[in-house]
Amino acid sequence: MTSGDGDHQAGIRSEHGSGRLISGRYLLHDILGRGGMGTVWRAHDQLLDRPVAVKELHILTHGDEEHRIRVRRTIREARAVARVPHPHVVGVHDLVESEDRLWIVMELVQGPSLAHHLAEYGPLTPQHTASLGLQLLDALVAVHAAGTLHRDVKPANVLLRRDGSAVLTDFGIAVLDDGEFLTTTGELIGSLEFMAPERVMGAEVGPASDLWSLGATLATVCGGLSPFRRPARPATLHAVAYQEPALSERLGPLRPVIEALLRKSPDERPTAASTRDALHRVAAGHSDAGALLPSPTAHASWPAPLLADADTMTSGRQGLVPAGQNGQTSVHTTSLRPTPQPSSRHRGAKRLLWALVGTTVLAAGVGGGLFLTGVLPLKKDPVTTTTRQAVKSTTGWQRVTGVTVRQGDKVTMRFVSGQWTVDHVNVPMTGPAGYNAAIDQSLDGAKDCKIKPAAPFGALLARLAGEKNVPIRSVGRKLTFKAAGNGTLQLAINDEADRCVQDNKGTLTMQVSVTHQP
Structure with a gap:
C-alpha cells in the first residue's frame, strides 16, 4: 500500500519516524x-x-x-x-x-501506483488498459454493493502488485449510506480532473459517479494525458462540467467505452454490466466494443452557470460558457442576488460558479495576476506529441523522428529499455547514465573519443540542433528542458561517431514527448 495522493516513493527515510x-x-x-x-x-x-x-x-x-x-x-x-x-x-x-x-x-502492496507507472514508462495499450479496467470495475461493484462510494478514483489511487494486477486504494473521502454526510456544504474533496460532473455541480452522486472517474482514469493511463486537465483549477472545473473530453487516438478500440463513461449526465452512462462486456471485448482484442454500449437517448446537457440580471462588466476576454456555444463575447453579466427557488441542478450550476469565483479570489490574493469578473478566461490546451526512438550505439547523432521542437516547447525524454557498450570486448553493458567512475576512469586513454568530456562514456546525450550555441545535455533515465529556440532534436551515445564506434554494441529505446503551449 502506497499513498494514493502522491507518487510511489519507496525507500524515503524519515529521521523522526523510522523505528517508532x-x-x-x-x-x-x-x-x-x-x-x-x-x-x-x-x-x-x-x-x-x-x-x-x-x-x-x-x-x-x-x-x-x-x-x-x-x-x-x-x-x-x-x-x-x-x-x-x-x-x-x-x-x-x-x-x-x-x-x-x-x-x-x-495490506502492503509491493508495487507502484498507476500514476507512477504512467510517468515512468508511458501509456498502456488499449488491451492492457481494458484488463486493468475490468479489475477496477469489479472492485467498484463490490464497493457499491457494500453501500459505499469511493469518490476519488484516479491513477494515483490504483496500485500495481508484482503480478501486474490492480488494487484500488485510499477511501479517504468515501461516504457510507449509513453514516453522516462527511463534507461541509460546498466543499469539493478529491482531484478535480477525475471528479464527475455531478460532484462539481453539487448534484446527487452515486455509483455512476465512480464509473465516470474510472473512465477518466482509463483515458489517462491509455492516452497519456488527463482528458480534462487544464492549466488552472477554474478551467478544469469548467472542462469537467461543460466540455467534451480531449481523447487521444491511442485509445483505439477503447474510445467508445471511454466516451460512454464520460457522458455528462449520470443517466446516460452505461451500467457496470454493459461496461464489463465492452471492456472484455477490448481486452480480447476485438474492435467492436462500442456496439455493446447503449446509445444516449435524450442526452441532457448541464445548465450554464447562472448569469442573472444584474451588474454588467465589460471585458474583451472569453468567459465560461457551456460546451457547444460561442464563447467569444465582450460582455459578461454576473449577479450577487439569488434567483428565486432554483432547481437542484441550477443550484449546482450556481455552486460551480461560486467555486470558480472563490478560486479566482484565492489566485488573485496569492499572485495578484487575475482580474476578478466572476468568470475566468480560458486558455488553449497545450498539445503534446509523443514518440519512441531507438538510439544506436554504432551511429553518431540520430534525429528523433515524429516530433517538431519550437522555441518555448517542453521536451521530456524517458528511458524505456535497452543497454549498450562502448567496448563490447573489455567493458560491460550500461544504460543511459553511462559507466560508473571506476569504469569511466579505466577508459581514460580514449578520453578524446568523448563528445561531452564532463559526462561518462556510454551516457546518452541530447542536443537541439538550431538552438543558440547548441548545448549538449546528458539525458540519463529522464531529462526535461525548455527549448530556447526552434531546432531538430538529436540523440547519441557519448563516444565520437566518426572514429571510435567500431567496437560499440547495443541500442537504447527512449520515449520522447514535446509539449507545445499554443
Whole structure:
C-alpha cells in the first residue's frame, strides 16, 4: 500500500519516524508516500510477523468539532474498506489510536501506483488498459454493493502488485449510506480532473459517479494525458462540467467505452454490466466494443452557470460558457442576488460558479495576476506529441523522428529499455547514465573519443540542433528542458561517431514527448 495522493516513493527515510513502535505492535520503517490526508509507512506487524502498510492520519484524536468530524471520517474510511473483501480492493487489518492520532493498518502492496507507472514508462495499450479496467470495475461493484462510494478514483489511487494486477486504494473521502454526510456544504474533496460532473455541480452522486472517474482514469493511463486537465483549477472545473473530453487516438478500440463513461449526465452512462462486456471485448482484442454500449437517448446537457440580471462588466476576454456555444463575447453579466427557488441542478450550476469565483479570489490574493469578473478566461490546451526512438550505439547523432521542437516547447525524454557498450570486448553493458567512475576512469586513454568530456562514456546525450550555441545535455533515465529556440532534436551515445564506434554494441529505446503551449 502506497499513498494514493502522491507518487510511489519507496525507500524515503524519515529521521523522526523510522523505528517508532505504534500501539506496541507496529514497527515503522520507511515512508512509502505522503498525501493530503496522511503519511503511509512501510511497517512490520510484530505480533503476526508480517509486513504491513500503516497510514498515519494528519489529524489528532482530540480537539474541536472540526477535528472530531475528521476523526469520524477516518473511522468510516477504515470501516468502508474493511467490509469489502475483494482481491482488487486494498485489505484493512486494523485501526488504532496512538500518539494522539489515528493509524490505519493495511495490506502492503509491493508495487507502484498507476500514476507512477504512467510517468515512468508511458501509456498502456488499449488491451492492457481494458484488463486493468475490468479489475477496477469489479472492485467498484463490490464497493457499491457494500453501500459505499469511493469518490476519488484516479491513477494515483490504483496500485500495481508484482503480478501486474490492480488494487484500488485510499477511501479517504468515501461516504457510507449509513453514516453522516462527511463534507461541509460546498466543499469539493478529491482531484478535480477525475471528479464527475455531478460532484462539481453539487448534484446527487452515486455509483455512476465512480464509473465516470474510472473512465477518466482509463483515458489517462491509455492516452497519456488527463482528458480534462487544464492549466488552472477554474478551467478544469469548467472542462469537467461543460466540455467534451480531449481523447487521444491511442485509445483505439477503447474510445467508445471511454466516451460512454464520460457522458455528462449520470443517466446516460452505461451500467457496470454493459461496461464489463465492452471492456472484455477490448481486452480480447476485438474492435467492436462500442456496439455493446447503449446509445444516449435524450442526452441532457448541464445548465450554464447562472448569469442573472444584474451588474454588467465589460471585458474583451472569453468567459465560461457551456460546451457547444460561442464563447467569444465582450460582455459578461454576473449577479450577487439569488434567483428565486432554483432547481437542484441550477443550484449546482450556481455552486460551480461560486467555486470558480472563490478560486479566482484565492489566485488573485496569492499572485495578484487575475482580474476578478466572476468568470475566468480560458486558455488553449497545450498539445503534446509523443514518440519512441531507438538510439544506436554504432551511429553518431540520430534525429528523433515524429516530433517538431519550437522555441518555448517542453521536451521530456524517458528511458524505456535497452543497454549498450562502448567496448563490447573489455567493458560491460550500461544504460543511459553511462559507466560508473571506476569504469569511466579505466577508459581514460580514449578520453578524446568523448563528445561531452564532463559526462561518462556510454551516457546518452541530447542536443537541439538550431538552438543558440547548441548545448549538449546528458539525458540519463529522464531529462526535461525548455527549448530556447526552434531546432531538430538529436540523440547519441557519448563516444565520437566518426572514429571510435567500431567496437560499440547495443541500442537504447527512449520515449520522447514535446509539449507545445499554443
